Amino acid sequence: MSALPLTRVPFEPLPAAREPLRVALAGCGVVGGGVLPRLLDRPDVVLVSVLVRSPGKIRSPEPPPGLVVTDPAALLAREPDVVIDTLSDASVSLALIRAALSRGVHVVSASKQAVAADVDGLSALAAATGVTLRYSAAVGGGVPMLEAVQLAREMGPIRRIEAVLNGTVNFLLNRLATGYPFEAALAEAQAAGFAEADPSADLTGRDAAAKLFLLSRAAFGATGRLPDRVEALGPDFQSGAEPVRQLAVADCAGGQITLAPVAGDPLFADLADAGNAIRITLADGRVLSRTGLGAGRAPTAESVWADLTDLLTSRVGAGADGAEL
Structure with missing residues (x-):
């Protein structure tokens, strides 16, 4: 795991400029x-x-x-x-x-x-x-994902990206896992400022797909493209015993957005509320990861x-x- 720091201080002072x-x-x-x-x-x-x-x-x-x-x-x-x-x-x-x-x-x-x-x-x-x-x-x-990809590319070729990219969906999946009805979980996400009044981009996976595309372009250059498969989250989703995440995965050959069980992966399984996380694996096996809040004001x-x-x-x-x- 890389020990290189990559954090943001909220609303840090702007450097001095010649004029406002x-x-x-x-x-x-x-x-x-x-x-x-x-x-x-x-x-x-x-x-x-x-x-x-x-x-x-x-x-x-x-x-x-x-x-x-x-x-x-x-x-x-x-x-x-x-x-x-x-x-x-x-x-x-x-x-x-x-x-x-x-x-x-x-x-x-x-x-x-x-x-x-x-x-x-x-x-x-x-x-x-x-x-x-x-x-x-x-x-x-609030997770510096593009900066993490840029740092990884400076270290060497990137083999794979795995990420939870949509805080709204992560919030919903956590609530659904505790037995919340879908509509109640969505209403709570909207009240908390995690979900828009129209949450369709989140629920259909379009939001995560666009983000994965931008990460793929940063990681793999012109070969990065939109995910080949995008799975939606809807009222018919059935939560099981294992934690499930809207997992975005990409390499130089393509990508996908799926609702995947992640019980054996603490980086993703333990993501609370509107958390986001990314794991970047380099060709030489080194790994960088970042976590933080992915939705909200x-x-x-x-x-x-x-x-x-x-x-x-x-x-x-x-x-x-x-x-x-």
Whole structure:
């Protein structure tokens, strides 16, 4: 097991910059609402705009009214240096990311569906315009999974990835194992902020599939692709005596998302609540693993903040090279 540290300090101070960073926040729901207070509280960051779908909706926290817009074009018209994308609509998110990168605006995205839909095209666009696209927040919530894969690749070729990538499904499986009815478990996950009002992306496996695809591309390059098999979780699921996880597995030949028993694997069997975990096996047999919360406001907002911190560290606006992550 690698002893190399790979942790995040929640909402660590941003490094000093030449001028305050102009940031536009797209989305003010579970994730965006977690990032908003820090953006407002930082003297080295100027929040210039907040994109929402329903301006009259009650939110906690509430964005300043003068910053609220309902049109992505209006968001970009405020001339941000960075767009933080926490939108739940993948099509709107993808269009916004493309528009921002095309204008030479850096992007931090938590939308795995949007990034996975065109990761190569978005990366090429970022490189062409000299800006940076970062999306570690799209994979793993508070677990630095993409960073772990990057570290593993620096150590040598990767043979295999095994991971629990969806905190919502993990929460549900834990509740179902204790005898909860499916609908009651789902309602609890939604009340806790682990599941969206529309949980279909989690339950069908689309969320985990997009995340595994992004991890596969980071691990195996152009040979990484969408999983060949994706198993859904529904009300007909029967919990047995062994712990079951929504297990994502990939190697250079492909991948799959299955509901698999994991009794003999403590890394996955002991994952509580909305936990996520990843195990990366290198070709020489060395193993790296990481665990942490994979759903909810705090862990994902922490990951967004880590990406923003990285942008400040690399001197935003001073020749970023379209790097991913």
